[in-house]
Each structure stands twice: as structure tokens, then as C-alpha cells.
Amino acid sequence: KGLVQGIAQNIATAFVGVQPNHIYTIDSKAAHNKSIDISGESTQPGAQAAIYDTHNRGNQQFQFISVAPNVYQIKVQHSQLFLAPSGYQQSAQIVQSPQPANWEIENCGDGYFYLKLQGTTMVMDVSGGHTKNGSHVILYPINHGNNQRWKVSHGHQGQAYPQYPQQPQYPQQPQYPQQPQYPQQPQYPQQPQYPQQPSYVMDPIPNSVYSIQNKMSPMRSIDISGESHNNGVQAMIYDSHGRQNQKFQMIMVSPGVYQIKAMHSNKYLAPKTHHQGAHVVQQNHPQNWEITKAFDGYYQIKMQNSNLYMDLSAGNTNNGGEIIIYQGNNGDNQKWQLRM
Structure with a gap:
């Protein structure tokens, strides 16, 4: 039994092409020759993931760190941060974060795979199915579209492409004066009930x-x-x-x-x-x-x-x-x- 399980696991690993702790680019099926890319080569937490022409520099290279069978944390090589959603609701941006997320790798059956947030039904998705440079990668319920299918290629130091523009820095926030004390708020009418849109949220991570x-x-x-x-x-x-x-x-x-x-x-x-x-x-x-x-x-x-x-x-x-x-x-x- 143990031998059969081991062979099955090796076949699954070979099929999706992921080996623990190896470094890869993550390539979109929907957008030819485009890979997940950390915008502007930023090393700051919160920088967004998008798709961009494959160039194989460090902001397109990701280490897959195994935490359980077919479950990985994905580390960005140029910043040493991790791919994670900015929140746990539908359409949250995928960003780089010091707090790793666990991603389940699931075969699509066509040589590609889904990257599914562990414990949810939501996967990495190129927003709106767009294929242009800079299209955001988001968290979205699985719908089996090509914009949710990914393939890995071994990362390597690619040719020198032109540096694309660094993300703008926000201006320093002015020191605005302390707010005056206001009288107690009047009773305002109860808010109307809005249609509920079920979505997955995770408990806050203690001390994060x-x-x-x-x-x-x-x-x-x-x-x-x-x-x-x-x-x-x-x-x-x-x-x-x-x-x-x-x-x-x-x-x-x-x-x-x-x-x-x-x-x-x-x-x-x-x-x-x-x-x-x-x-x-x-x-x-x-x-x-x-x-x-x-x-x-x-x-x-x-x-x-x-x-x-x-x-x-x-x-x-x-x-x-x-x-x-x-x-x-x-x-x-x-x-x-x-x-x-």
C-alpha cells in the first residue's frame, strides 16, 4: 500500500511539474509568454502580483516550499516575501506579504494546474481574463477558466530586459491637525439590509x-x-x-x-x-x-x-x-x- 501511494504521489508531482523547494516562473495559460510578476520589482510588503512578459528576473521567480502533500508556500525570490491574498474575500488582490499563505496545487488535466487557497474554493485568477501586461492576479471562486490555469517553468537568469517603471511612491502624509471633539452623534436610522454575497473569510492570524x-x-x-x-x-x-x-x-x-x-x-x-x-x-x-x-x-x-x-x-x-x-x-x- 505504501509503495502504491508513493508512486501515485510521484506521478502527481511529475504531472504538475512542481518539486519542493525548487524555483520556478508561474506562467498563465490565458496569456501567452506572460508570467506572474511583482509589480515594479518592488521589495515592499503589499506590492501587487500581475502578469507581465516573461523575463525571468527575480521578481518572476518563486520558490515552492512544501508544507504538506501538494500544499506549498510560494516565496518571491527577489524580496523573500510570500504570495498571499490581501484579504480573504472574493476579488482580493494577490500581493507579496511577510505572512505566507498555503496554496493547494490541483491538476487541471491539461498539463496545467490551479493554485487554490487552502481551506477555500478560491484560486489565483487573472482578473477579468485580461491578457495585457499589468493585469492583476486576484483571488476568485474556481470556474475552470484558462485565466485560472497555470504552468511552472524552471527559473533561470534571463536576458536583460529594460526596466519597467518603478511604482510611484506616495507623498508623505501631511501632519493634519488633531480632530476637535464633536458632540455625541445623533441617532441615525438603521441601515437598510444589503443582499448578502457569501464569501470565505479566515480568522485573523494571532499577532499578525x-x-x-x-x-x-x-x-x-x-x-x-x-x-x-x-x-x-x-x-x-x-x-x-x-x-x-x-x-x-x-x-x-x-x-x-x-x-x-x-x-x-x-x-x-x-x-x-x-x-x-x-x-x-x-x-x-x-x-x-x-x-x-x-x-x-x-x-x-x-x-x-x-x-x-x-x-x-x-x-x-x-x-x-x-x-x-x-x-x-x-x-x-x-x-x-x-x-x-
Whole structure:
């Protein structure tokens, strides 16, 4: 029996062409002579994966690290980061991250394979089936299209191609003044129920670092105003820029319960008071938050032992939109995405 299983495993490995710890390019079936590429040859966490003309430099070379039979972590050779989704909902971007994701390799039966996020039905997908340089690689439910089929080729040092443009650097965020204290929010009407779109989300990885986006404003992240280190400074939403005042460590204190630490200040997100409408601020003393999965690929973040949720006040999606605690109403302004 053991011999038969071993032969079967070797045949499967040979079929998809993956050998543990070897280095490969990952080539799309849908886009001829194009491979997965880390945009702009960036070495920064969060840089997106896209398809680009195959040139075999380090940002197109990936080491397949075996963690279980047919399950791999995929390390980018030029940055030593890992391919992972930016979130666990449908259409999340594939980026490079210090936190590895586990990918299951499944044969398509035509010499290609799917790269499926372990424990889900979602696979690496060239967004929209596009074949142009720069087309994003995303996470999407398996549909057996050619834009979800991949082949590996042994990586090697290719000929010198012209360097394509480096990704633009974001300008330094100006120091904006601390927000004035506002009166308690008025009671606003309960949010209408939106159609649910089931999607897979994973529990936050303990002690990992995330940015946090509201469902109503996915291009803006929770931000500590002015990059301040002071107690009592408010949390708000602001254009995502990836600096430390938009990064938060999820410290697990019990299953499903976390303390949320701001990375730039080492202070914790907490309500200023425990009354409805209180602003969420940073402070020295941690607050326990219950993080639960919504049914549409997002999370709800609830103050432990209460019915008060982290809430984008009045659904204001502009820069500076305030974060408060408010009674649960299942509105989109109480739903959050965690992105590595």
C-alpha cells in the first residue's frame, strides 16, 4: 500500500511539474509568454502580483516550499516575501506579504494546474481574463477558466530586459491637525439590509499586522490622526498609504477576542468612553474586541460584553470620517476588511 501511494504521489508531482523547494516562473495559460510578476520589482510588503512578459528576473521567480502533500508556500525570490491574498474575500488582490499563505496545487488535466487557497474554493485568477501586461492576479471562486490555469517553468537568469517603471511612491502624509471633539452623534436610522454575497473569510492570524478598511470605503484605511503618539487621538479613515499609523497588530487574548495595537505608537484602539457614540481613540490600556465573520466576506468588530460595534460614523466615506462605537445594526458602515 505504501509503495502504491508513493508512486501515485510521484506521478502527481511529475504531472504538475512542481518539486519542493525548487524555483520556478508561474506562467498563465490565458496569456501567452506572460508570467506572474511583482509589480515594479518592488521589495515592499503589499506590492501587487500581475502578469507581465516573461523575463525571468527575480521578481518572476518563486520558490515552492512544501508544507504538506501538494500544499506549498510560494516565496518571491527577489524580496523573500510570500504570495498571499490581501484579504480573504472574493476579488482580493494577490500581493507579496511577510505572512505566507498555503496554496493547494490541483491538476487541471491539461498539463496545467490551479493554485487554490487552502481551506477555500478560491484560486489565483487573472482578473477579468485580461491578457495585457499589468493585469492583476486576484483571488476568485474556481470556474475552470484558462485565466485560472497555470504552468511552472524552471527559473533561470534571463536576458536583460529594460526596466519597467518603478511604482510611484506616495507623498508623505501631511501632519493634519488633531480632530476637535464633536458632540455625541445623533441617532441615525438603521441601515437598510444589503443582499448578502457569501464569501470565505479566515480568522485573523494571532499577532499578525493588518490594515483595516470599511466596506463602504475600501480605498481608505483606519488611520491614527496626524501619526500622533499621544493618548486620546482619534481613529478615522484616510486614503490608504501603508505607513505605520495605518497598521494594527491583532493580539489574541482568547478565541475570537483580540486587542488591536497601533504599530506606530504601541497604543491600543479603544472607545473614549463605553457609551454609544463614543469616539474610537488610541490609548495605553487595551480594549478587548470580539471579531466575528459577517456573511459577505467582511468582519464585525464588537466591544466585548456589549452590543456596541466599531462603526464608520453616519457612513461618512470622506477622508477624516470618524470611527465610533454604535449599537449593532448590520449596516455596511459596521463591516470591516483586514488586509495584510
